[in-house]
Amino acid sequence: MKKSLIAIAVLAATSSAAFAQSNVTIYGILDAGIVAERGGAAGSVSKVTSGAASASRIGFKGTEDLGGGLSAIFKLETGAKIDDGTLDATNTIFNREAYVGLSSKTAGTLTLGRQYTPYYETLRDVGDPFAMGYAGTAKNLFPVASFMTRNSNAVVYKTPNLEGFTGAVSYSLGEQNGDSSAARQVGASLGYNNGPLNVAVAYNMKNNDLAATSTAAAVNTGVGHNGLIAANYDFKVVKVFAAYSQDKGVGSAPINGAASATATTSAFGYAFAQSKDSTDALIGLTAPVSASGTVMASYIRKNDKEVANRDADQWAIGYNYALSKRTSTYVAYAKIKNKNGAGYTVGNNTEAGSGDKAFNLGLRHSF
Incomplete structure (x- = not known):
């Protein structure tokens, strides 16, 4: 009897030790609200x-301590629609992120799978006061749609924090038979965050070529390049934001919500192709107005340098009120002024929008 009790105690202690070395977390965001869109060719919609503020999702992430400061890590995250209970991507479960990798406290992190681009993360975390959400999201005019948001088949390395400096390099394999450069994507970022100052630069290159197949000839479309600089500075009473992007080449400015990466029929009823030579500039701020409330505002200008000169300007303002650490309510409004046949729309974190004006009122809960 004593031997059995000792064996059970040893087994329990061993199991507890093994469990303590591993950690799996279930997390998510539930965000639902009322959206009113105005100005589209099809008319107003509510x-x-x-x-609207943050894409609703559920995810699983975990770590296993391998010893010596090295850990195995993984993440699986799927988007969900709270309004109707469906997935937000057809025939894809973990459409947001899906990766596995190794993380070292001194050497950095290496991950493989579907992941955010360094360009997107830089604009979201450093340059956009709306953090890519609400009606005022920078997604409406900056080139962060489609492959500029996330890459599949990506290998990503991120450095540890070195006296405030951090860096990231991403390489997404095109996986085209017979042509290793076709459809590949390369990204990188370098940032410095110390005290009130947060500044970063990012680069993205997308090869749009397609390799030849048994039924189709090779398609040589060209390469798109994007360079971004973003910064924010916290004055305590107000945090100011700025971002500037230069976009050159085919595919360098994908339109948010476009069925094609190169052209779309706009929400205003006419053909509207993306620019191959443009810049994007943003200035904005966030300001605490109480212990729980924050005002957000920004102005964005899209400068099309092609002959068509399809420019656009966006003004946006929003307010977020924290009911608790996990629950907040929000309101936001944005308006875009399109010029010379541009057809940009006011969307939000999840949707591209249907007109040149939009209003959001919602509730967000994280767990």
Whole structure:
């Protein structure tokens, strides 16, 4: 009897030790609200929607301590629509992120799978006071749609924090038979965050070529390049934001919500192709107005340098009120002024929008 009790105690202690070395977390965001869109060719629309401020999601992430400061890590995250309960990507479960890798406290992190681009993370975390959400999201005019948001088949390395400096390099394999450069994507970022100052630069290169197949000839479309600099500075009473992007080449300015990466029929009823030579500039701020409330505002200008000169300007303002550490309510409004046949729309974190004006009122809960 004593031997059995000792064996059970040893087994329990061993199991507890093994469990303590591993950690798996289930997390998510539930975001639902009312959205009113105005100015589109199809007319005004008001709806209950999901993910205006932050895309609704559920995810699983975990770590295993391998010893010596090295850990195995993984993440699986899927988007969901709170308004109707469906997935936000057809025939894809973990459409947001899906990766596995190794993390070292001294050597950095290496991950493989579907992941955010360094360009997107820089604009979201450093340059956009709306953090890519609400009606005022920088997604409406900056080139962060489609492959500029996330890459599949990506290998990403991120450095540890070195006296405030951090860096990231991303390489996404095109996986085209017979042509290793076709459809590949390369990104990188370098940032410095110390005290009130946060500044970063990012680069993205996308090869749009397609290799030849048994039924089709090779398609040589060209390469798109994007360079971004973003910064914010916290004056305590107000935090100011700025961002500037230069976009050159085919695919360098994908339109948010476009069915094609190169052209779309706009929400205003006419053909509207993306620019191959443009710049994007943003200035904005966030300001605490109480212990729980924050005002957000920004101005964005899209400068099309092609002959068509399809420029656009966006003004946006919003307010977020924290009911608790996990629950907040928000309101936001944005308006875009399109010029010379541009057809940019006011969307939000999840949707591209249907007109040149939009209003959001919603509730967000994280767990």
